[in-house]
Amino acid sequence: MSIWEALAIFAAGIGAGTINTIVGSGTLFTFPVLLAVGLPPITANVSNTLGLVSGNISGAIGYRRELRGQRRRILRFGLTALIGGLAGAILLLALPSRAFDTIVPALIGLALVLVVLQPRLARALARRRERNGTTDAPTDGGVALLLGLLLASAYGGYFGAAQGVLYLSLVGLLLRDDLQRVNALKNVLAVVVNGVAALFFLFVADFDWTAVLLIAAGSTLGGQLGARIGRRLPPTALRGVIVVVGVVAIVQMLLKH
Numbered sequence: 001m002s003i004w005e006a007l008a009i010f011a012a013g014i015g016a017g018t019i020n021t022i023v024g025s026g027t028l029f030t031f032p033v034l035l036a037v038g039l040p041p042i043t044a045n046v047s048n049t050l051g052l053v054s055g056n057i058s059g060a061i062g063y064r065r066e067l068r069g070q071r072r073r074i075l076r077f078g079l080t081a082l083i084g085g086l087a088g089a090i091l092l093l094a095l096p097s098r099a100f101d102t103i104v105p106a107l108i109g110l111a112l113v114l115v116v117l118q119p120r121l122a123r124a125l126a127r128r129r130e131r132n133g134t135t136d137a138p139t140d141g142g143v144a145l146l147l148g149l150l151l152a153s154a155y156g157g158y159f160g161a162a163q164g165v166l167y168l169s170l171v172g173l174l175l176r177d178d179l180q181r182v183n184a185l186k187n188v189l190a191v192v193v194n195g196v197a198a199l200f201f202l203f204v205a206d207f208d209w210t211a212v213l214l215i216a217a218g219s220t221l222g223g224q225l226g227a228r229i230g231r232r233l234p235p236t237a238l239r240g241v242i243v244v245v246g247v248v249a250i251v252q253m254l255l256k257h
Helices: 003-022 027-036 041-062 071-094 098-131 142-158 163-174 179-204 209-232 235-256
Strands: none
Touching: 003 027, 003 041, 003 179, 003 209, 027 041, 027 209, 041 071, 041 179, 041 209, 071 142, 071 179, 098 163, 098 235, 142 163, 142 179, 163 179, 179 209
């Protein structure tokens, strides 16, 4: 690996750590660069997952203020994310990717629609609860949220581009809370998914240690930058960033086929 290739991977790691903390989809920065420097797709995917774990942790620490009072959610949803992430990591090595990759753009598109419509849908749900004689929003999101998070986490363990968009759309719709607090929760779930997938890959998959360390260093720095930038974004602006990143993810995936 040349010095310029190493610098490109490090810079991509910074970009990935930053955007992962704000929205997700940092893989869109790092994965193409790893392919460009000559790593095989599976090796690049595994190396990317391993490298981004430290950035996920950095972003979660950067959002620690918004995590206060969410311990019960973290434990409940974290267990779901762990199971889904491990399942996705196993699927990556066991199954061909064609069928899964085909449905991903549609899945991300649906998530973007939910993100855009989330305020309107939340108001509609609130009116429905009032008509039914209750004004309290569900505290745990119910079975629908757990199932959605399980599937999103399985996708995260498998590939992960726009995983954060899926989390934000699901949690933002099914739980009534501030979008920044939802984003903080998303960062913790990303740590769980990438962490369990990385641990699995350490023992059963091929990866490039140089790429892993470069991405880890860059994404750790990017995680702190993302926390500072993301916290300052108002809800409308944050949704705009989510939509832009999600559309880029869809376009990139469609161009692969």
